[in-house]
Amino acid sequence: MSDDVDAAFDLVACLERVRASDQVAARELVEHLHPLVIRIVRAHLPRRVAEEDLAQEVFMKVFTRLGQFQGAVPFPHWVSRIAVTTCIDHLRAQKRRPEFRWADLSENEADVLDAVLTSENDVSANDALAARELVAKLLEQLKPDDRLVIQMLDLEQKTLIEISQLTGWSTTLIKVRAFRARRKLQKLFEQLQRKERS
Amino acid sequence: MKTPNSAWLRLVAAARQAPTSGDDSAPFGFSTRVAALAMAVERPSMHAMVNRLSWRALGVALMLMVFSIAANYSAVTVVSESDQDPLDLVADVLTSS
Numbered sequence: 001m002s003d004d005v006d007a008a009f010d011l012v013a014c015l016e017r018v019r020a021s022d023q024v025a026a027r028e029l030v031e032h033l034h035p036l037v038i039r040i041v042r043a044h045l046p047r048r049v050a051e052e053d054l055a056q057e058v059f060m061k062v063f064t065r066l067g068q069f070q071g072a073v074p075f076p077h078w079v080s081r082i083a084v085t086t087c088i089d090h091l092r093a094q095k096r097r098p099e100f101r102w103a104d105l106s107e108n109e110a111d112v113l114d115a116v117l118t119s120e121n122d123v124s125a126n127d128a129l130a131a132r133e134l135v136a137k138l139l140e141q142l143k144p145d146d147r148l149v150i151q152m153l154d155l156e157q158k159t160l161i162e163i164s165q166l167t168g169w170s171t172t173l174i175k176v177r178a179f180r181a182r183r184k185l186q187k188l189f190e191q192l193q194r195k196e197r198s
Numbered sequence: 199m200k201t202p203n204s205a206w207l208r209l210v211a212a213a214r215q216a217p218t219s220g221d222d223s224a225p226f227g228f229s230t231r232v233a234a235l236a237m238a239v240e241r242p243s244m245h246a247m248v249n250r251l252s253w254r255a256l257g258v259a260l261m262l263m264v265f266s267i268a269a270n271y272s273a274v275t276v277v278s279e280s281d282q283d284p285l286d287l288v289a290d291v292l293t294s295s
Binding site for chain 1: 205206207208209210211212213214215216217218220222223224225228229230231232233234235236237239
């Protein structure tokens with residue numbers, strides 16, 4: 001969303017109207033916040049959950065808890081935190097994680113994996129989508145909390161402070177989870193390399 | 199041969215180049231539906247909360263009452279049986295006179 005649009009939208013007035021049960025204001029608020037919420041939902045979408053359903057759940061929580069918003073943090077940060085915690089609740093609810101198998105990869109994904117495991121060359125820009133799909137499959141092998149941390153650190157390139165603000169976890173805990181996640185990914189890559197050699 | 203860590207870093211670097219998927223704006227009807235749902239959900243007022251807590255307190259009090267009666271049932275029955283044969287001092291005085 002552009003800065004012009006952000007500047008034109010009077011968030012404080014809109015929130016006041018929403019608190020007074022103004023349905024039009026509620027609709028405007030949803031439209032204003034949707035890009036922020038949907039980006040978080042898409043980044044942390046669990047399997048078999050529709051992004052629209054999850055976004056709706058986030059917005060319902062926002063409206064239900066609106067009375068608790070004291071303005072200590074900017075409103076978009078408060079909404080982001082609700083979105084992140086809703087996503088992680090859904091990720092935790094997934095009891096089983098699918099096994100990562102080379103045979104399940106598409107041709108492009110297998111090529112990308114082969115390239116990063118064996119070649120010195122960078123992955124070509126044309127294979128960026130395949131790389132992202134592959135990253136998503138690898139991240140599914142991690143525990144939900146570890147997955148969230150490594151995704152925010154490595155993929156979204158957020159700082160420890162930003163992750164801490166979004167999740168409510170301490171930076172020490174985030175570092176521990178990132179270490180655990182990287183160790184698990186390392187083991188996974190080692191297994192894949194052994195299979196590649198054999 | 200690349201080390202596993204550098205393989206991961208190269209992979210995420212490539213993944214970051216992928217274009218972001220789709221339009222970020224709300225789909226048609228989404229905001230109207232969510233706003234209607236949000237406004238339909240009754241926000242708990244102070245009166246409703248006190249009302250609900252009162253019913254809960256009444257329930258807890260009833261449970262405690264039943265529990266205390268059950269726990270002291272034997273003591274109550276012993277007392278009531280002894281009450282059936284009290285010392286009737288007035289009758290004794292009347293009969294003696």
